[in-house]
């Protein structure tokens with residue numbers, strides 16, 4: 001018994017109380033939904049990296065090619081010596097494309113994962129030995145004080161990958177406003193948006209034949225079992241992807257293939273066959289939608305670049321001033 005209590009103490013010591021809260025709440029409401037942020041534990045992040053290389057997953061390679069062909073125009077519009085601040089930098093895979101043309105005065109990667117920050121700092125300081133790098137380990141959904149050492153140079157926020165699409169519109173607007181506050185006067189923002197397109201392209205991008213996205217989604221259940229002492233029968237769930245046309249978004253769900261009963265942290269849950277846990281939204285934007293969203297979030301779009309097929313676009317915006325009538 002003592003051994004068991006000890007194990008439980010050990011486990012509870014490691015539990016992120018916000019994860020526990022979001023899971024217990026998300027499994028108790030109808031429809032059931034757990035915030036997408038919890039997909040990104042260590043294994044989830046590795047699986048996401050694998051997703052970005054899948055033939056069906058067009059966003060990463062499309063955005064990279066847009067970025068590659070647009071950097072000199074971007075540099076002309078931003079000017080040199082800005083501080084590049086990347087939100088949710090991950091492995092900073094797209095950053096080197098920007099760095100050589102933009103000639104920034106410093107680079108500030110912001111990520112919640114210390115491991116990612118160490119990796120990207122090491123890789124970038126090898127490739128750009130002159131560039132001062134100031135990693136910030138933080139959740140960028142709140143207003144942050146940037147490191148003093150970067151000085152007063154105007155900032156360029158970088159938010160690639162269509163990560164903004166994870167947020168429903170009111171939350172996306174809030175985040176854009178937080179970014180504007182974090183970056184300050186005179187700042188600019190370079191942000192990626194995934195476009196609305198045919199479901200023949202959209203659905204396979206989130207339901208690949210190799211099952212990597214399925215593993216990414218199902219990993220949430222393994223994480224619940226591991227970190228919250230869950231007894232979720234993972235093999236009773238399947239990865240389900242839906243296009244919600246009214247909301248213009250791809251949704252990932254975990255669907256019960258049979259009636260299931262399980263516990264999480266001692267709390268019992270039951271799901272009937274076909275019931276789902278909604279695990280992620282990925283909003284897609286029409287040609288003019290990104291501009292409206294940016295304006296609502298306190299940014300004024302100044303240029304946009306898209307690929308030939310208009311699958312994806314990158315928008316450069318400048319921070320707006322307080323609106324005045326009319």
Ligand code: AVJ
Nearest residue numbers: 051161162163166206213282
């Ligand atoms: C990281 C939010 C951009 O929505 O395309 C990829 C996450 N989920 N495959 C996306 C994701 C399933 C991705 N973002």
